[in-house]
Amino acid sequence: MRHEKLLGTNRIEIYVEETVPRYSDPLFRAHFRMTRASFQDLLELIGPHTEVKNISLERRTLACLWYVSNQETFRNVVDRFGMSKGSLRYYLMNFCRTMTSEDILPRQITWPRKEEYRAIAEQNAVKYGFPGAIGCLDGTYIPIPGPRDFRDSYICRKGFPAFHLQGVCDNKLKFLDVFAAYPGSVHDSRVFKNSPIANLLANEPLPEEYHLLGDSAYALLTYLLVPYRDNGHLTADEKRYNSVHSSTRVDIERCFGLLKGRFRKLKYLDMRNVREIPLVIVTCCVLHNFVINRESFVDEDIDVDGTDTEGTTGTSPSEHQSGVNKRQ
Known part of the structure; x- marks a missing residue:
């Protein structure tokens, strides 16, 4: 038939x-x-x-x-x-x-082993010039209709109901970690603070020479380096740091753009059951890695409109002195 x-x-x-x-x-x-x-x-x-x-x-x-x-x-x-x-x-x-089961997800989205840190960091240093970076961190919005109950808590800063997706990616645009558990009204820094990867890095810190890169929505930590706040008085070195940091961290924005360019339902996920929404979002992330492991992609596959990362709003996160010293 x-x-x-x-x-x-x-x-x-x-x-x-x-x-x-x-x-x-x-x-x-x-x-x-x-x-x-x-x-x-x-x-x-x-x-x-x-x-x-x-x-x-x-x-x-x-x-x-x-x-x-x-x-x-x-x-x-x-x-x-x-x-x-x-x-x-x-x-x-x-x-x-x-x-998203334990039989499949951990084999498709994997955090690098300690012996792999050096190779990843060297690839980033050669490609962008930023030393010690093993991944880039950010969050993005997945628009949804919004549940009937507590709908206001899902309204993101852009004014529409959304679910929050946090991701860490490498320079091949593969996800190293994903986390989808919070509504769109929750700020990136709070999502990260309560995510499993933050707990992992707190209990098993990265070696001192390695770190993730995030935007200024996040707190400055020894394992998470963010840009200098531009107060109009940055030194030439601080401006160069921000420039190279930005050109390296753009990988996570391209990763989200590739994800939404491939799995276009994430541009508007017309589901109201908030228990099922994270399953669909993470499934798309698993499929994203599954395809990257087998196929190449071109820039045309990346949805430039899908790179709607949260940016910085509200109170600036704290800067831990150990992170300040390392960045300097």
Whole structure:
């Protein structure tokens, strides 16, 4: 049996047997954000952790990928893949729980081992000129309709309801850590303070010569270096520090832009169940790393409008003296 849809000027065919849809490779990647070979690898990854159902694993997975990769409504995705709304929601949540399970997530989003710090820092130093950086930290907003209860707490500084996604990435735009647990009204610095990665770095500090880079929304720490505040009296060295810091830290903005360029549902995640929203967000981050490990990307894949990092507002975070000494 074959299900056909018209998509602009392109006729595409969705086979509902056990076979993968027979798109041309460029069209397959355009709609599902990965090549056919990567899709086969994804099926092999999730297959052992997925229960058998009447609808094939391929079709279920393609429906989930289509949902997170495009901005179509839930109803349109249901019609496209010939299943009920209840079925799609069930398969989507199962897919997200599988991708964020302890069997898969820790293998796709991994914090570097101590013996890897030096190589990462040297790559950043050669590429940008900033020594000792092993990752870049920032937060971004994922727009949502907003829940019916406590909706005001989800209104971000830009005036719309959103969920907060915190990420740490390397110079290959791979996530080293992600954290999605707070509504959009919560400031970056508070999200970081209460995140697992902050707890990890507090209990297992980075060697003194290594650090993360963050913008001035964060407190200055020995393991998190931020720019000098521009009070109009910065020295030439401080201005150069800020310039190189900024050119290095832009990787996290490009990482978020690539994430939202690939998984466009994150431009507006039309879900109201706040318990399920983090599952979908983190699933997209896992898929982001999964694809980067197998495929290259070009700058055109990066959504420049998706780099809506929070920036600095409100009271400036504190500067710990140990961080001040290290930065100096």
